[in-house]
Amino acid sequence: MEKLTPQDIEKKLLRFPDWEYYDDALHAEFEFDNFKDCFSAMSRIAFECEAQNHHPEWTNVYNMLSISLSTHEANGVTDKDFKLAEAIEMIVEVQE
Known part of the structure; x- marks a missing residue:
């Protein structure tokens, strides 16, 4: 996985x-x-996360969930992180 540039990430x-x-x-x-x-x-x-073999850093306090995504092998953000973020969004959206 190739690390994305800050410009690609912002887009x-x-x-x-x-x-x-x-x-x-x-x-x-x-x-x-x-x-x-x-x-x-x-x-x-x-x-x-298990299905994608990509695991976040996260914390939970009562009703709050904080998630951080990066690809450790690339020392930054890759397409793999955006793929997981998209799946998380779908899960959270269904939950609401």
């Missing part, structure tokens, strides 16, 4: 309004109605 982010780029990673924060809904989304995301 791709136009399709992902919930995501930001900083510290060589994509970042998003999602708020749910309660812990159960948040944990349910995390479980669904976990299955997708």
Whole structure:
């Protein structure tokens, strides 16, 4: 996987309004109605991560889920991160 340039990342982010780029990673924060809904989304995301063999750095506090995506082998953001971000968006959208 080839690391994307900051310009390429900014262009791709136009399709992902919930995501930001900083510290060589994509970042998003999602708020749910309660812990159960948040944990349910995390479980669904976990299955997708396994299917893509790409795993985020994430934290959860009550109804808040913070996610950071980068490709460690490339030391930055690649198309692989955007593919996972798109899947996460679909999962979170269904959850709402």
